[in-house]
Amino acid sequence: MQAVRKRQTSHEFTWTDSTGSKRTLPFLCYQPSNFQADATMPLLLFLHGAGERGTDLKLVTKHGPPKLIDQGEDFPMIVVSPQCPPEQWWADRENLEGLFQLVQHLQDDLPVDPRRTYLTGMSMGGYGTFALTAAHGELFAAVIPVCGGGDLLNLGQLPKVPLWAFHGRDDDIVPLVRSEEIVDAIQKNGGDARLTIYDNVEHDSWSATYSNPDVYDWLLSHELPKPR
Template sequence: MILSASGRRMALLSGLMATLLLGPTPAVEAQQGTLRERIRERIAERREGRDGRKGDPASDAALASPGTHKGRLEVMGKDRLFMVHVPPSYRAGQPMPVLLAFHGGGGSMELQADDSRYGLISKSDSAGFIAVFPNGHSSMPGHHLATWNAGGCCGPARDGGSEDVAFVRALIEHLKQQLSVDARRIYATGMSNGGMMSHRLACELSEQLAGIAAVAGTDATSSCQPRRPIPVLMIHALDDDHVLYNGGAGPEAFRDSSKVMDFVSVPETTQRWVQRNRCSGTPQKVLDKPGAWCERYSGCADGVQVQQCTTETGGHSWPGGRSRPGKGQPSQALDATDTLWAFFQAQSRR
């Protein structure tokens, strides 16, 4: 029998009323059970990165293959995301250095992995290291607009007491399990709030890190007792209008001062590390060119070094990167990516 459109609607309505009044029929129950099972399987697949959807974390096995992959860890009951770029030269069984790169406040791992802005993936390929881009604390869809709990800064990560050091510690262990990592050559760098996070890690994970390089980010910790001396590089612009070179936050930051802090100056941050690393003597100028210079303290405990590089212009940006809308032109007198990797290489040979 063929029902008309109105007849089909009446049959559907009658079936719905019967289900509401009498409960689902065995056939409907079976369909609902199958649907619930499929939903549970789909959720499990997404958590484990098995459903092949673009943007979902790759399996642990995929992380060990050349290319850029996304990953997820559960740390203290929270999902934490990260990206890993494995260069073509990677070979299982041959330990390779690792560089952890932390995005700025309000950024994301995808932003820090943008090669046109930071050049870290290209450097990974040419220099032969594994580049890792952790994602900060975020309650936003897609985990964007993320921040790091670097001590006194910044935003929701600081205010909510985000366990970011625990995340990094767990991430390092995870990388060691999945990749051939040179545990003696794990470094950290970051931009702005990410640079501040690098300072905090140097204070709390000095036994696991071989050095840090902070770009446009000063020390935001209130207490710092590293277990061992650690190499530190700072790169900062004299005209930084956000994290002011001589201390404080610029007008842009004070539009919502509750999200930042009264930033420590670049010279004060440098002196803190000079004292922590028990450096002696005066710094030596190791770079002096139009628009940029670097000074290095070499007489430090365990042979580590503390280096401060300054650009005359560039504002709150990554030297050597491209300009961003409304952010001005980064200084081209210095390439931050090349400078930090050369610094780390020099430390590994000490």
């Protein structure tokens, strides 16, 4: 496989959709410099926004953790960043199934600690983060949706997963209320959810979020309980 960027390698995951058809999901994979094949490590799944959809994996490095990794930042975890097909959405049912199967594949194929698997996404990926957590929250120890939103009628497993959302107060692409209503609903259902609002920030609430070390410390402070 060819490296798209010096510190991230490109891969392609093949999975079977609900019709029995084979589909592919390309992704970038970063492994920390202290990566050891005989030791398990945390995994962070990052879902990009609508502008990075397509067939060119270089687009995925435009924002978020893949961008920071490309710029030389070190992360204390494996970071996997898939690419959504053109004209599709992460929150589409079939793409949620593909992401679910991808995480299962990564947990089997890489030395991933299944109790420390995390999820984050921005904009369209924020919607995908809410939706994937609602559908398959059992996979994730904690999640961070950035300037996203979701279906209030289908909270699913969201109240069971620690969640920290971020949003710009002046966002005119995805209004702040989209995060507020989901976080409020999770809290009313007994879940562990909180929201950080950036004053004087429009849609780009991801730059401040993903450059904040506290975000990753918060993720790593959570792990799933040991199986009984």
